[in-house]
Amino acid sequence: MEVNPNSQQSAGTQSSSSNLGNIQRPGEYLRHVRLQKKYELADVSQALNMPVRTLEALEKDEYTALPEATFIKGYYRTYARYLSVDASMIIQRFDEIYQNDTGFHAQNALNDSPIKIMGKLPGSNSSRNRKWLKRIVILLAIIVLAWIAIVAVQNWSNKKKQEQMSVNPSNVQVLSVNQDAAVGDRLELKISQPTSLNIIDSTGKVLANGRQTQDLSLNGQSPFQIQLNDAKAVSLNLNGEAISLSPYTVNGKADFRLSR
Numbered sequence: 001m002e003v004n005p006n007s008q009q010s011a012g013t014q015s016s017s018s019n020l021g022n023i024q025r026p027g028e029y030l031r032h033v034r035l036q037k038k039y040e041l042a043d044v045s046q047a048l049n050m051p052v053r054t055l056e057a058l059e060k061d062e063y064t065a066l067p068e069a070t071f072i073k074g075y076y077r078t079y080a081r082y083l084s085v086d087a088s089m090i091i092q093r094f095d096e097i098y099q100n101d102t103g104f105h106a107q108n109a110l111n112d113s114p115i116k117i118m119g120k121l122p123g124s125n126s127s128r129n130r131k132w133l134k135r136i137v138i139l140l141a142i143i144v145l146a147w148i149a150i151v152a153v154q155n156w157s158n159k160k161k162q163e164q165m166s167v168n169p170s171n172v173q174v175l176s177v178n179q180d181a182a183v184g185d186r187l188e189l190k191i192s193q194p195t196s197l198n199i200i201d202s203t204g205k206v207l208a209n210g211r212q213t214q215d216l217s218l219n220g221q222s223p224f225q226i227q228l229n230d231a232k233a234v235s236l237n238l239n240g241e242a243i244s245l246s247p248y249t250v251n252g253k254a255d256f257r258l259s260r
Contacts, residue, residue: 025097026076026090031059033083048078055079063101072098185260187224188237189216196229223259 024032034044045052057065058075066072073091080087098104187199187207194213200206201220208216228234228245231254236243239260248256 024093025061026094027057027059027061029090030076030079030083030085033085034059037083039083044079044082048082050075050078061097061101063098069094069098069104184219185222185224186239187216187218187220187258189218190235190237191215191233192235193230193233195233197234198225198227200225223257225257226254228254 034041041052041055044050045055048055054066054075057063058072058079063069063072066075073094076090076094077087080090184201189197189212191212191214194211196211197208198206199208199218199220201222201224203221205220207218207220207224222238224238226236230252231245231249232252234245234254236245236258238258243258245254248254
């Protein structure tokens with residue numbers, strides 16, 4: 001049982017808590033019922049999935065802080081059902097006092113809504129900001145993908161250039177040796193397939209070093225220190241005499257000293 005604090009009653013006379021008093025306002029009545037049922041506002045907010053500030057505005061009957069009348073009625077119906085009270089009398093009382101509070105008719109909500117005077121709902125700017133943020137993110141993603149594609153094309157181009165350079169004639173480094181000198185020994189190498197080699201004479205001069213694809217004719221002082229990466233690819237002559245490499249070959253590689 002609930003005593004209407006806004007109505008004058010004789011001692012001992014009470015009204016049912018399920019009836020909206022003639023003077024009582026809708027939000028005030030719902031708040032009174034909620035407190036009587038000992039419901040916390042936060043719990044109601046969670047149960048109805050309705051912001052606490054919206055519930056507070058409803059209970060205070062602050063209609064200018066709420067959307068247009070159609071939504072307010074929907075809020076009242078939801079809140080009333082949750083508190084197990086008659087929603088029809090709440091809506092009827094709302095229609096009676098809405099015009100007095102706002103100066104607009106509750107039935108002409110879309111045209112006369114105070115929210116139209118107040119401006120757009122706070123969520124509209126947030127929605128617009130999210131749209132712009134999404135567009136910016138997409139634009140940045142496109143820029144990043146374009147940059148990755150450019151880098152990939154450049155890397156591919158550089159790789160092709162390197163491959164073309166690798167098929168060019170040997171980059172073997174043959175040190176300057178007087179090929180016409182009458183003194184010294186003559187070392188001739190016939191190359192059947194590309195291989196790496198290193199040849200040093202007795203004076204410490206490096207006669208040839210690196211990868212070789214063509215035949216070599218070198219002059220120097222024996223003995224020669226010879227290293228062949230693929231002995232089968234090389235035929236060797238010293239001063240016109242063929243030299244067998246099989247005695248010096250281990251696992252296809254040859255590393256030996258050769259003298260006349």
